[in-house]
Amino acid sequence: MNRLSNIRPNMSRLWASLMRSAEIGKTAKGGLRRLALSEDDAVMRHEFIRWCEEAGCDVRIDAIGNIFATRKGAEPDTKSVLVGSHLDTQVHGGRFDGILGVLAGLELVRTLNDHGIVTKRPITLVNWTNEEGARFEPPMIGSAVFTRQKAVEFAYSRLDRDGLSLGDELARIGFKGTDAVSADRFDSLFELHIEQGPRLEAEGKQVGIVTGAFGVRGFVVEVLGETGHVGPTPMPARKNALVGAAEVTLAINEIGWSRHETGGKSTTMRIRTEPNLLGAIPDHVEMTCDMRHPDESVVIAMLEEFKARLPALQERSRCEISIKESWSYGGMRFDAGCVDLVRQSAEALRYSTMEMLTEAGHDAMHVAEYLPTAMIFTPCEDGLSHNEAENVTIADIEPGVNVLMQAVLERANRSG
Amino acid sequence: MNRLSNIRPNMSRLWASLMRSAEIGKTAKGGLRRLALSEDDAVMRHEFIRWCEEAGCDVRIDAIGNIFATRKGAEPDTKSVLVGSHLDTQVHGGRFDGILGVLAGLELVRTLNDHGIVTKRPITLVNWTNEEGARFEPPMIGSAVFTRQKAVEFAYSRLDRDGLSLGDELARIGFKGTDAVSADRFDSLFELHIEQGPRLEAEGKQVGIVTGAFGVRGFVVEVLGETGHVGPTPMPARKNALVGAAEVTLAINEIGWSRHETGGKSTTMRIRTEPNLLGAIPDHVEMTCDMRHPDESVVIAMLEEFKARLPALQERSRCEISIKESWSYGGMRFDAGCVDLVRQSAEALRYSTMEMLTEAGHDAMHVAEYLPTAMIFTPCEDGLSHNEAENVTIADIEPGVNVLMQAVLERANRSG
Numbered sequence: 001m002n003r004l005s006n007i008r009p010n011m012s013r014l015w016a017s018l019m020r021s022a023e024i025g026k027t028a029k030g031g032l033r034r035l036a037l038s039e040d041d042a043v044m045r046h047e048f049i050r051w052c053e054e055a056g057c058d059v060r061i062d063a064i065g066n067i068f069a070t071r072k073g074a075e076p077d078t079k080s081v082l083v084g085s086h087l088d089t090q091v092h093g094g095r096f097d098g099i100l101g102v103l104a105g106l107e108l109v110r111t112l113n114d115h116g117i118v119t120k121r122p123i124t125l126v127n128w129t130n131e132e133g134a135r136f137e138p139p140m141i142g143s144a145v146f147t148r149q150k151a152v153e154f155a156y157s158r159l160d161r162d163g164l165s166l167g168d169e170l171a172r173i174g175f176k177g178t179d180a181v182s183a184d185r186f187d188s189l190f191e192l193h194i195e196q197g198p199r200l201e202a203e204g205k206q207v208g209i210v211t212g213a214f215g216v217r218g219f220v221v222e223v224l225g226e227t228g229h230v231g232p233t234p235m236p237a238r239k240n241a242l243v244g245a246a247e248v249t250l251a252i253n254e255i256g257w258s259r260h261e262t263g264g265k266s267t268t269m270r271i272r273t274e275p276n277l278l279g280a281i282p283d284h285v286e287m288t289c290d291m292r293h294p295d296e297s298v299v300i301a302m303l304e305e306f307k308a309r310l311p312a313l314q315e316r317s318r319c320e321i322s323i324k325e326s327w328s329y330g331g332m333r334f335d336a337g338c339v340d341l342v343r344q345s346a347e348a349l350r351y352s353t354m355e356m357l358t359e360a361g362h363d364a365m366h367v368a369e370y371l372p373t374a375m376i377f378t379p380c381e382d383g384l385s386h387n388e389a390e391n392v393t394i395a396d397i398e399p400g401v402n403v404l405m406q407a408v409l410e411r412a413n414r415s416g
Numbered sequence: 417m418n419r420l421s422n423i424r425p426n427m428s429r430l431w432a433s434l435m436r437s438a439e440i441g442k443t444a445k446g447g448l449r450r451l452a453l454s455e456d457d458a459v460m461r462h463e464f465i466r467w468c469e470e471a472g473c474d475v476r477i478d479a480i481g482n483i484f485a486t487r488k489g490a491e492p493d494t495k496s497v498l499v500g501s502h503l504d505t506q507v508h509g510g511r512f513d514g515i516l517g518v519l520a521g522l523e524l525v526r527t528l529n530d531h532g533i534v535t536k537r538p539i540t541l542v543n544w545t546n547e548e549g550a551r552f553e554p555p556m557i558g559s560a561v562f563t564r565q566k567a568v569e570f571a572y573s574r575l576d577r578d579g580l581s582l583g584d585e586l587a588r589i590g591f592k593g594t595d596a597v598s599a600d601r602f603d604s605l606f607e608l609h610i611e612q613g614p615r616l617e618a619e620g621k622q623v624g625i626v627t628g629a630f631g632v633r634g635f636v637v638e639v640l641g642e643t644g645h646v647g648p649t650p651m652p653a654r655k656n657a658l659v660g661a662a663e664v665t666l667a668i669n670e671i672g673w674s675r676h677e678t679g680g681k682s683t684t685m686r687i688r689t690e691p692n693l694l695g696a697i698p699d700h701v702e703m704t705c706d707m708r709h710p711d712e713s714v715v716i717a718m719l720e721e722f723k724a725r726l727p728a729l730q731e732r733s734r735c736e737i738s739i740k741e742s743w744s745y746g747g748m749r750f751d752a753g754c755v756d757l758v759r760q761s762a763e764a765l766r767y768s769t770m771e772m773l774t775e776a777g778h779d780a781m782h783v784a785e786y787l788p789t790a791m792i793f794t795p796c797e798d799g800l801s802h803n804e805a806e807n808v809t810i811a812d813i814e815p816g817v818n819v820l821m822q823a824v825l826e827r828a829n830r831s832g
Contacts, residue, residue, distance in 0.1 A: 091691050092643065133694055197648025214647065218694075227508065229802045230683040230706045231630065231776035232613025235676035237799070242684045243669050246662035253659050260651035267646040267697060268658045275507050276686050278549055278634075278704055279777075280802045288694055290646045360647035361695075383653070386645045386696045 005409055007115050009401050011394050014107040020047065021087070021103065022095040031388025032095055036088040036130035037065070037166065042173035044087050048102065048127060055109045057125065061177025063152050064145040065129040065170045068181050071109050073122040073412065079187035081119075081412045082371070083108060083404070084126030086142075086363065090134045094390020096380065096397075101192040102127050104401045108408060119412035121187060128363040129170075136166045138327070143363035147183055147370045188338055188372040188411055191364040192404045194392060195356075198383025205354040206399035207346045208377025211339050214263070214359045215296035215331035217303045220288050221248050224320040227275060227283035238281060242273060244319030245285040251309050252289050255302050263294045264302065265359070286324070294357050296331035330358075330365055338374035338411070345406035351399045360385075374407070376400050421825055423531050425817050427810050430523040436463065437503070437519065438511040447804025448511055452504040452546035453481070453582065458589035460503050464518065464543060471525045473541065477593025479568050480561040481545040481586045484597050487525050489538040489828065495603035497535075497828045498787070499524060499820070500542030502558075502779065506550045510806020512796065512813075517608040518543050520817045524824060535828035537603060544779045545586075552582045554743070559779035563599055563786045604754055604788040604827055607780040608820045610808060611772075614799025621770040622815035623762045624793025627755050630679070630775045631712035631747035633719045636704050637664050640736040643691060643699035654697060658689060660735030661701040667725050668705050671718050679710045680718065681775070702740070710773050712747035746774075746781055754790035754827070761822035767815045776801075790823070792816050 024044045025034030034040045045067060049059050052069035060068045070080060085101025105125040112119070128146070133139025136158040144150040156167025170176040195201075200208050225241030249268040256266025267290045274284040291306075293299040307323070314321050346353045356377065358365070364375050378400035381391040440460045441450030450456045461483060465475050468485035476484045486496060501517025521541040528535070544562070549555025552574040560566040572583025586592040611617075616624050641657030665684040672682025683706045690700040707722075709715040723739070730737050762769045772793065774781070780791050794816035797807040 090696060091693060092696075137694060139695065195648065196645045198650070198653065199648075216647070227803050228800060229612045229776055230681070230685055231632070231708055231774075232611065232615075232799060232801075233681070234614070235673050235681055237614065240669070240683060242665055242687060246665035246669075246684075249658055249662035250666070253656070253662075257651050265647070265649070265651055267656060268662075269646055269694060269696060269698060270692050271658060271687060271689050273687050277507060278553060278685060278706075279555065280506060280508075280685060281683060282685060290694075292647055358647075360645055383648060384644060385648075387643050 005406060007111055007117065009107045009111050009405055011398050011401070013110065014103060014401065015394055017051070017103045017106065018095065018099065021099050025089065027092065027388055029388040031390065032089040032093045033091055034089040035091065035135040036132065037135065037169040037173055041088055045127070045175060048087060051106055052125060055106065055113055057109065060179035060181055061175055062146065062179055062181040063177060064142050064155055065175035065177060066142045066146055066181065067127040069125040071112065071123045074118045074120050076122065078121045080122035080124040080185060081408055082124050082126050082186050082189040083408055084128070085191050085193060086128045086131035088130060088132050090132050090386045092388050094385055094387055096194050096390055096392050097196065097385050098131055100194060100378070100397060104192045104404055107401065108405050111405065119409065121412040123408060123412055124186065130166065131363055135160045140361055140363050140366055143366040147366050149366060183370045186371055189364055189367045190338070190374055190376070190404055190408050191362060192376045192378070192400050193362060194380040194385060195377040195383065196360050196380065196385035199356065200354060200377060200379035201383060203354060204352065206351040207353045207403050209339060209342050209346060209353050209355045210334060210358050210375035210377055211355050212333035212357050213330035213365050214292045214294050214357050215299035216361065217291045217299055217326060217328050218288065219326035220286055220324045222322050222324040223248065223285040225281065225283045228281045230279055230281055233281060239318045241282040241285040241319055244313065244317035244321055245271060245287055247313040247317045248287060248321060251313055252306060255305055256291065259293060259298060259302065262298065264298065265292045266290065266302065292359055329361060332365065332368055334368055334374050335372035338372045341407040341410050342374050342376055342403060345403045345410065349399065349402055349406065351403065376403050421822060423527055423533065425523045425527050425821055427814050429526065430519060430817065431810055433467070433519045433522065434511065434515060437515050441505065443508065443804055445804040447806065448505040448509045449507055450505040451507065451551040452548065453551065453585040453589055457504055461543070461591060464503060467522055468541060471522065471529055473525065476595035476597055477591055478562065478595055478597040479593055480558050480571055481591035481593060482558045482562055482597065483543040485541040487528065487539045490534045490536050492538065494537045496538035496540040496601060497824055498540050498542050498602050498605040499824055500544070501607050501609060502544045502547030504546060504548050506548050506802045508804050510801055510803060512610050512806055512808050513612065513801045514547055516610060516794070516813060520608045520820055523817065524821050527821065535825065537828040539824060539828050540602065546582065547779055551576045556777055556779050556782055559782040563782050565782060599786045602787055605780055605783045606754070606790055606792070606820055606824050607778060608792045608794070608816050609778060610796040610801060611793040611799065612776050612796065612801035615772065616770060616793060616795035617799060619770060620768065622767040623769045623819050625755060625758050625762065625769050625771045626750065626774050626791035626793055627771050628749035628773050629746035629781050630708045630710050630773050631715035632777065633707045633715055633742060633744050634704065635742035636702055636740045638738050638740040639664065639701040641697065641699045644697045646695055646697055649697060655734045657698040657701040657735055660729065660733035660737055661687060661703055663729040663733045664703060664737060667729055668722060671721055672707065675709060675714060675718065678714065680714065681708045682706065682718065708775055745777060748781065748784055750784055750790050751788035754788045757823040757826050758790050758792055758819060761819045761826065765815065765818055765822065767819065792819050
């Protein structure tokens with residue numbers, strides 16, 4: 001890439017947009033709680049659309065509420081380059097996870113406007129609906145519907161903790177769109193994101209070139225015991241489902257630790273216990289668990305090891321233990337051409353880089369099944385995310401924003 | 417006791433009353449869900465009061481909603497003998513826990529009426545408010561207020577899961593009474609209850625003579641970890657509070673098992689986890705735990721052992737673990753005179769008996785601090801309780817009801 005553009009983003013303007021976003025759903029500890037399709041999400045969406053329209057974009061909303069804001073290209077019949085991420089957050093979320101990728105795209109459009117640059121292809125900013133899955137499960141549902149991995153009716157039927165459906169909530173906030181936005185209209189996707197891990201910061205690298213994704217297995221473990229009074233029931237007559245859950249949790253933890261040097265991770269993240277009352281032995285526990293490894297074959301082996309350990313866990317806890325449902329994602333590699341554009345952009349800009357896999361789930365992983373896709377990571381403070389203390393400085397993100405801009409410009413100007 | 421009365425309860429009538437109660441809050445599986453101060457509790461209270469008034473009793477309601485129904489004695493200025501238990505149930509409760517003790521008292525009064533017998537002292541049937549603690553904690557709050565171990569204002573302030581206060585709910589169902597019912601008015605208390613354990617059934621004994629109570633320690637363990645994304649956070653950087661909770665649960669379970677041959681028990685019964693979401697490492701767990709042993713000094717040692725193991729549990733789980741609050745009850749012996757009356761009644765009736773300690777908490781344990789008190793246990797099927805499958809036959813309970821009747825008659829006719 002020797003045609004490096006001389007334009008640069010206005011980092012102060014981008015930071016101001018990020019800080020405006022940080023006011024919408026702000027928590028007492030300075031994080032964000034902007035759950036998908038909440039009032040705050042609606043306020044943020046309207047603010048984003050206003051900014052896009054002020055920047056001259058044409059805004060469309062699809063049936064799942066994904067927002068597409070397109071800046072025209074010189075050749076309007078060519079496919080558009082997608083740039084974006086998500087504006088929703090975790091319950092105790094941070095100010096940058098997802099948001100950086102959307103607003104960096106907006107800054108790219110604003111910068112092109114400042115310089116009167118018209119790219120060959122259109123550029124489309126995207127905000128995916130319900131990436132986090134903190135309110136409606138599964139996560140990344142907007143991109144899953146976009147890529148037809150999930151039916152929109154399935155997405156509409158998802159319920160939050162209060163029994164409200166995603167479909168009704170989408171309609172309530174006015175984002176159940178009617179625009180048919182097909183993946184066929186697009187050329188590629190670039191997603192900029194904070195790393196959500198400590199590696200870039202620890203090794204002093206400015207840009208993460210994301211070449212693919214960890215293999216991920218999620219599963220729900222069910223433990224069946226037997227209830228009874230915590231007083232008179234003798235120990236040998238007990239089947240305390242929380243004891244079974246404890247055995248499961250320690251086994252899962254050990255399986256991750258035994259592969260941690262090659263990047264393995266394992267987590268028991270959620271637990272639901274019945275009857276969960278004083279005086280009663282618990283008889284039913286459901287736990288949602290997660291295993292990840294950079295090598296897809298190893299994450300398969302981790303899950304197999306857990307299954308192989310189930311009989312021993314059952315015997316020790318005297319409970320019935322089974323895997324009730326499971327899912328998988330990741331394990332793929334991003335498009336070599338798009339990744340190479342990112343690599344060349346970073347080299348041309350003289351940034352220090354690290355090639356890495358994403359360990360978290362991202363909409364880009366769904367889109368990668370349909371379109372050439374790449375991701376760019378920025379360092380973040382202490383690797384923290386999904387946490388109100390999540391933090392970056394302008395210095396942390398400026399290299400990534402620059403690389404995003406150069407890679408997207410290059411892609412949007414390519415022939416064919 | 418050579419003056420054994422020839423009167424016997426009408427077991428068919430008692431069974432009919434128990435089965436009427438079993439309709440009020442009936443669950444699909446044939447158990448009861450009659451939470452304290454619920455609509456069903458109100459219906460049952462009104463039914464009980466109607467029965468008491470039909471049996472000629474004078475009914476009073478105290479400030480905490482305890483119901484006292486007094487049958488006059490020949491010497492009205494003497495102190496009254498209390499007979500009763502509770503009509504509320506667990507969330508997935510059975511048809512006999514507590515209810516048997518109240519309705520057996522009612523049957524006693526009805527039988528005395530049938531035979532035109534007037535005792536020297538009055539006899540007062542009692543239904544204690546919120547024994548189970550399934551809706552408002554702590555359990556046994558009605559007897560705790562009656563014996564002035566808890567202030568009524570404290571009781572009123574207790575909240576259920578929906579944030580409704582005990583005081584407001586008591587007023588709503590019309591049972592915030594204005595009668596001053598002091599413990600000073602009473603001579604003694606007899607409480608008949610199902611064993612809630614398997615010993616009587618296993619050894620083929622008809623009546624349990626309850627001489628005292630297991631020592632009980634309850635405590636809340638708090639585990640503090642650190643949240644973060646379940647993907648990128650490396651295993652060595654994690655503090656998963658559910659891993660700490662698992663270590664605690666297995667340690668507590670081991671401590672009970674190591675004393676189970678002398679009657680020790682230990683339980684993790686309730687868990688609350690934050691943020692308890694997909695994608696986030698849990699950073700906060702609270703568990704409510706329980707330890708019991710017949711020997712008060714051993715239950716003290718069990719809790720000390722747990723405290724001594726905390727540093728190792730913290731080290732292994734990398735979490736901060738502490739005991740946030742704790743409470744104790746039981747460990748006392750019932751009144752020798754009242755217990756002896758029970759023993760003599762059973763002997764005179766030629767029943768097989770077993771002397772035992774109660775392993776569950778009962779209102780009688782609070783009352784025993786103020787009045788001479790005794791408890792009588794009946795066998796129950798498989799020792800199950802706090803369970804919709806809880807069951808007894810008339811043959812299981814008839815000996816206990818007879819013993820209750822004879823012991824109460826004897827006490828109510830004693831001089832002095």
